[in-house]
Amino acid sequence: MQYRLFSGWQEPTLRTIWKNRNIPPSQEEQDFHASYGWHYVAQRGLFYIYAREEEDGREMHTDPAVQAIDIGAVSKWIRWTECFFAVVTVLVLGVLFLLMAGIGEVFFFLAEAFGFLVCSALLLAAGFVCTVRKLLHLRRLRQKLRAGECLDHHKPWRKGAVGYRVRSVLFVVVLALYFLLSVVFRSDILGNDPIQNGVYPGDPPFPRVAELIDEGEFTPDPSKRTMYSEGGTVFYPVKLHIWEEGELVLPDGKTQMVYLRVLYYETRTPAIAETIVRDMLRMDQSYEHLSFEELPPMELNVEYSILYRVGDWGTDLIVRNGNKVLQSCLYQEGGSDITLETWATRMAESIQS
Numbered sequence: 001m002q003y004r005l006f007s008g009w010q011e012p013t014l015r016t017i018w019k020n021r022n023i024p025p026s027q028e029e030q031d032f033h034a035s036y037g038w039h040y041v042a043q044r045g046l047f048y049i050y051a052r053e054e055e056d057g058r059e060m061h062t063d064p065a066v067q068a069i070d071i072g073a074v075s076k077w078i079r080w081t082e083c084f085f086a087v088v089t090v091l092v093l094g095v096l097f098l099l100m101a102g103i104g105e106v107f108f109f110l111a112e113a114f115g116f117l118v119c120s121a122l123l124l125a126a127g128f129v130c131t132v133r134k135l136l137h138l139r140r141l142r143q144k145l146r147a148g149e150c151l152d153h154h155k156p157w158r159k160g161a162v163g164y165r166v167r168s169v170l171f172v173v174v175l176a177l178y179f180l181l182s183v184v185f186r187s188d189i190l191g192n193d194p195i196q197n198g199v200y201p202g203d204p205p206f207p208r209v210a211e212l213i214d215e216g217e218f219t220p221d222p223s224k225r226t227m228y229s230e231g232g233t234v235f236y237p238v239k240l241h242i243w244e245e246g247e248l249v250l251p252d253g254k255t256q257m258v259y260l261r262v263l264y265y266e267t268r269t270p271a272i273a274e275t276i277v278r279d280m281l282r283m284d285q286s287y288e289h290l291s292f293e294e295l296p297p298m299e300l301n302v303e304y305s306i307l308y309r310v311g312d313w314g315t316d317l318i319v320r321n322g323n324k325v326l327q328s329c330l331y332q333e334g335g336s337d338i339t340l341e342t343w344a345t346r347m348a349e350s351i352q353s
Contacts, residue, residue: 007070068145200228206350238266257333300348
């Protein structure tokens with residue numbers, strides 16, 4: 001049994017990018033080749049596969065110049081489609097980047113999805129290398145045909161077949177590693193650091209509501225916004241978010257609703273801490289329907305601090321010292337038992353060491 005490949009290339013258009021290209025040759029073409037003993041078998045990529053049982057007979061497309069034209073057309077198709085998908089990929093990433101930039105979460109997105117992005121980049125790089133190798137092989141083949149040399153149809157094919165099977169297995173292994181490494185790197189895209197309902201069971205490095213009040217009793221309400229999330233990435237090994245909302249019972253029997261949110265990070269370097277601060281501010285300044293009002297500064301003995309309000313919902317504080325960053329929001333309904341000075345000072349003291 002003998003097999004031959006015949007180019008099934010079509011002029012590339014936007015429509016044929018998405019159209020199923022597994023279209024057999026016309027019946028007229030099949031009948032023409034069948035008259036010389038060649039019968040259509042299947043399509044592989046951009047090539048039609050023909051076979052015949054007779055060892056002797058007329059070959060298909062014996063003119064090297066014609067074969068070089070077909071090979072050049074296939075190369076053109078590969079370049080066109082790869083460029084098209086490269087442009088689409090860049091546009092998608094650009095839109096995603098602009099969306100993240102619009103809400104001030106560029107660095108957080110890159111940090112939380114770092115493993116996923118690295119694995120994606122490696123996978124794209126591997127695909128690019130394979131495409132380049134394919135184009136170089138077709139280029140050498142085309143140059144050989146344009147020089148008038150005929151294809152060697154008796155060249156051993158088993159070694160190439162084994163190599164193809166090995167590459168196919170490696171491709172499956174790489175895909176498996178792609179998803180495995182995405183999980184190992186704790187990507188939020190795959191569900192990292194889920195928010196847990198209830199009171200944080202550990203001892204956080206910053207004060208909670210109960211430690212900020214001088215008198216009275218605070219009881220967190222798990223049915224409201226009382227929850228926590230902890231984790232980390234290669235950029236910030238320690239990440240702890242705590243929300244506490246509940247009822248503060250004062251000595252005179254009056255009650256007051258108190259809400260406290262604290263986002264705490266310990267980063268690899270002070271430069272990463274500065275980037276997190278910028279992202280936090282951009283995020284809070286991006287709300288078009290809420291006003292951003294910076295409050296008079298306080299002396300908190302840290303490298304950076306800022307007090308501000310976003311709309312009418314509480315007061316926000318961001319403090320940075322070295323490689324530590326803390327953002328907190330305090331809201332009290334019906335009074336001010338916890339003063340802003342006490343809250344800001346205690347929060348800043350927690351990152352001074």
